[in-house]
Amino acid sequence: MIMEDFKYIGKSVPRIDAADKASGKIKYMSDLNFPGMLFGKILRAKYPHALIKKIDTSQAKALPGVVAVVTWEDVPGLNGFGIVTPDQPVLCKDKVRYIGDAVAAIAAETKELAEKALTLIDVEYEPLPVVDDPIKAIQSDSPKVHDDGNIHLHTKVVRGDVRKAFEEADLVIEHIYCTGEQEHAFLEIETGIARIEEDDILTIYAGSQYPQRDQMQLSRCLALNPCKIRVVSYPVGGAFGGKDELTIQPILGLLVLKTKRPVKMVMTREESVISYWKRHPMIMKYKTGVKKDGTLVANKVIIYADTGAYASLGGPVVNLAIEHACGPYKLSNVDIEGYCIYTNNGVSGAFRGFGVPETAFAIETQMDIIAEKLGINPIELRKKNALQKGDIAPVGNKLTTSVGTVAVLDGISKTKLWKEREKYLVKNTKKPWIKRGFGFALTYQGTGLGVGLPDYGGAILRFCENGGFEVGVGLVDYGQGIGTSYAQIAAEMMKCPIDKIKVVLGDTALTADSGPTSASRGLYLGGKATIIAAEKMMTVLKEKTSEMLKVSVDNLDAENGYICMKNQPEKKISYEEIAAQFMKETDHLPETEGYFLMPLADMKVENAFGLPHHIFAFSAHLALVEVNTLTGQTKVLKGAEVIDAGDVINRQGLEAQSEGGFVMGMGYGLFENMIIEKGIFKTTNFSTYIIPSAEDIPSDIETVTVTDPEETGPYRAKGVAETVMCATAPAITNAIYNAVGLRIFKLPATSELVYTLLEKKEEKCNESTN
């Protein structure tokens, strides 16, 4: 397949929704208002861990303008939600487990009245000891967050003989790594509006990553037939995993059912921060054994992940961290263990990378240390151990799909940053306290949900009267650009101009269930399903044309919006005419559906749900940094990513992912950390929780692609939305080491941390010279 043959695939097609976003015309869910709507507000817990003794809502109910006050007693169905384990109450009954727990909710005529009514709800609590340290939480004497104890999940994967391998190793490196709690910080806060629409359908307009699953979870909570619930979620102002689980939807639905009126609910940034999902903070103990020649022989890892008060996707996050804990390297002796631990520290859930940025920081620092200790070039060390097609991955699965490890490592030398790094690394003689350093790190990320989970893509293709097509995929475009990719694929497949393609996403009434928009799976699965639906549609169009022209289907071809005779291209019928024919004959236009099942690995990892994955995207991240040794501040001057995305569907979209991923990874590496003390959030807004601004970014972020085509993928592509952020932090911390000789074992590498470590290093240095 030669990319040049395509009209849209592989081209930098601008986003199909960009113009409406630039003009401010497009309506986000938070921009919708309905006549007669009420305003909803949620009463959050007063303590991070407490028993509820009494809830008195009588005063709030008596306030004029308050239309409904709901508590756990009003939840008609299951008072619990959660993607894997529905252990989070919609409204708490007898216990609160974190400071964002919902206790009651109000619907009132105005926002102000709803806020005032919140203050009139009287909740009597009996505070309990706060469980805030995940390591202490798993001791038998710890207070329990849930009755069953604080270990939500414990997974252990063992292969080979680790003990023997360590004995045979020439070098063993042991360190403990800690990573911070990252906030998604999407710009559009969890906000939504809901009402009862035609045919008594409860319609929820709220940012989500999987409307069909929301529909299922809502049906359980609200005791409502799922066909009486519609969820609409497009466009969404950012998600990154943070809108995968339910947020405000069950309470919104409950208030609408109770009041029979539209209800709008707008979170504040502070409420969003304390109430909803974060990246799991992890403590990771690593012990890695290696031979003198650089061959990795053993890896023993224990991961402690703080999942906060409720399960959500904590278990799968830990399992994915386990799968990727060894990096994309050959290792046949591994002992990897993970604990997913309940505490009262907010709630952790899905976040871009899903356990991989955490372990990538650890393994890529280990690799950098090993390279230095053994005097081996760090790229060569990685190449020597690199997983390749046909190899057995650390958790035991054979890699039979595209594996870009070596291609990515070779690609490093193609970046401008690599070529010119010596020039950039010259000493700053005017400001000798400023030190520069270069570092890189390698990572990979599984696509899809893994073994044992239903993993499929679905697409509906509707033929339109104008001779165009409407693609309906249940996945959500919250910025990553899948909608545009589907339009490219549909236009390419249907041989028509891209402006004849309309894409509908994230709407349970209009789209096919395509699984969650997560796990770098959107382009791959939605793309494949669109191809299948389009193949069927092409057959439908050709068959109709064959009737109209009275020729065999085999003699027909499609070109630029026409079905034409193969040998007589001037004999043709436009799609518009075909549509008119359908309307004339049946008063109806055809639609086709495409479904595609994710290919899976040929084995499963015992006792590790979801493992292994089958298709992986690879990337190397490069960073040039400057460390100010007087302040400890690190600035990233230049960055680059080398990415194996298979064949690229949209170059501009891929670069956008790479640049955005790099900067998000940089924030994770240098300054982002949610500070929670005794269950109370200390950094609830953008002046205390700092995300990168335009002044923090490097002067250049290069994107180099190396193509290792994925034969099973749509136009041989694979998804990269996560891998692009997974190894930026260790690239930066390895560069800090290169600059000032400091190993960073804790993220983020804030100015304070680097400054303190530099001081200690100096003290040590003085001690040894004295």
Add this chain to the structure above:
Amino acid sequence: MVQTMDISFALNGKEYKLSVPANAVLLDIIRDKMHLTGTKEGCGRGECGACTILFNGRSVNACLILAPQADGAEIVTVEGADVERKLLSIQKAFVEEGAIQCGFCTPGMIMSSLYLLNKNPNPSISEIREGISGNLCRCTGYVKIIKAVERASKDIGK
């Protein structure tokens, strides 16, 4: 009971008179009363820039302005291309450079770019960075946004 105040202002070139609660925030008036939802709320406390508008020619966070302060003001939002023709060039540049992903920061980002290009038609890269540094974006990493502003400045100069 909060007192109401009668105010008048020009919004995207049209004059409006309305009665607003004395403690109303201009952002809410623009979004809820004037139904111009292009201006977004991302934090409500002047930290993210999603609600950036032009207020008497200066870029401000609409979430930090009380509605009564807008009495007599000239206001331009992202929908105001009729009065600020440069907006069209900036919007086009954002689309073509791929500077938009989720798009939620985009209107504010475009308004900060407009303010920058109004006072400095040929900004350097570092001036562009400074000019949009009050607008947070979580998707793009800013690279393509900076390129879009650069491109818009060239297009407008033509």
